[in-house]
Amino acid sequence: MEFSAYQREAAETVQLDLSKANGRVELVLGLMAEVGSLAKAYRSLLRDDIPLETQRERLERDLGDILWYSSMVAQSVGIDLDEVANSNLKRVTDRHRKVVKQEYRPSFDHGYAAEEVFPRRMLFEIHPAKAESTFEAPHVGFRVVDASPYAFKGEPKLNANGKPIGFQLGASIGDPVNDNSAKGDGYRYHDAVHVAFMAVLGWSPVMRELLNLKRKSKPATDHVEDGARASDIEEALSAALKAFSVTRNDFRTDADIDGDTRNLISLLTADLEVADVPLWLWTQAIRQGYDAMASLIANGEGWLLADLDAQTLKFSADRPAF
Template identity: 35%
Template sequence: MDFREYQRRARETDQTPDTDGDGLIVPLLGMAGEVGTLLADYKKRLRDRDTYRLFKESIAEELGDILWYVANLATKLDLDLDDIAAFNLRKTRERWLHVGEKQGRLPFYLLFDEQFPPEEQLPRKFSVKFSQEKQGSGATVVLTWDGQTIGNRLTDNAYVDDGYRFHDVFHLSYAALLGWSPVTRKLMQRKRKSNPKVDEVEDGGRAGVTEEGISAYVFSYAKDHSFLRNVGALDYELLRTIKRLTASFEVNIRSPADWERAILAGYQVWRKMRESEGGTVHLDLVNRTIAYSSE
């Protein structure tokens, strides 16, 4: 039986068919009640252990009741349960299914600048040195690539030393693991000027501001979570917000799992960079890696 057929047949046993008032509150309260019963059954299992032999049967019955209420609510809101299930699978696969990672490899995808001239492409493998210089009670950070200083001298721009002066590590991580970073393109003078519209939209000011905003937003979250030390997964609401912020840019095809991987990898390098007060970031856009060395 598929979801559409189940939804159609469940509608035939609906005793409150109106689409507002009691018609909506009944399935909502019904779901809440059945979840409570599920918890009560689990409590009995914990208490009675192997002597509670009806656990699976009870759980199956309660799950069936919950499914009926879900289908009933969907019907009254003119939603298709089959569409809901398909959307949920897409969302959860994007969030959690890291294809190929168990074999030590990541799924292949083309980089966004693949069809552009070499001088407009981000280098496929390169290193950026972060040098810290003490300045009064604070410090500034200078970036060097290929023997040339890139970007501006950075401070924390904060009342306390929180290490944000090293935040370009995050932009480099986005470049390495997502193939996307308008900020890095600007720093390295790799904007795609041969296509004026791409240069304006994807590599322009709005895209750069969005990326800086994401960096600051995630940093605020990270500060409340030990800068992601020993953290293996990020809050889905954080990732969903990032997806919304980037919905109008080319990077919108990257999944929440891609963003999570890039953020966690970036913070792993950033923590080492902050602890050592400098160092070098090594990037490989083909194999999608970012690494740290102290020299």
């Protein structure tokens, strides 16, 4: 039986006036009572060691009553139970990776020239650096050491306007950065999070800008997906995640990336190409980025190996094999 069919037949048994507040409130109170009855069965399991298997009839009855009340709550506000089920399934599969091996490989670079796409493997060095600044604080530099495939061998390549494109191996990318904070919280290593977004999600307007890999062959993509606003959104997300991490165990486990964190991601990225990436993959990206950042903070420097095919970011204190 489909949910909507059950809902229609169940509606014929309602003895309450669902057009009035009292009837609707009684539905919710009834739902709460049935959930309480179900909870008693589980209390019996813990308190009296009564196996749930011996309470099958009771469990079926309680679950059936919960289904009836839930469907009537939906009926009272004009919501189809099929829509509820489909929406809920979409939401939970978006947030939680299925137990059966599940893959999602974004293809934001598909169809673009080699000079406009992320290499599939990249090795970065993060090291202490000096900066021309009157602000006395530790700074770090960021350079790309190796990349495969590498599309910029030989003389620097220029675009149609005569400006250089791409990056040079061994050269620094971006300026030396500090925590920009009076607390000294290690945020100077937050580029690890951007690299994790690139490695796991195949997305990072910030990394495209740093590596000079904007997709200029398609003006709309260049201006919207690779433009200043998209980079600002990613930086805003990175800063917000840092603030969230303080009360979320520095994102050491999947459970630390909670509903509020996922809602923030959905809100900020709703109008970007990355909006369709499932939230369970975001969880992997954040976990890997924060693991790498924690290692960099502990060591003061290190190496990051990004593998876009494996969707992984790995930290190493010493230069790893490439």
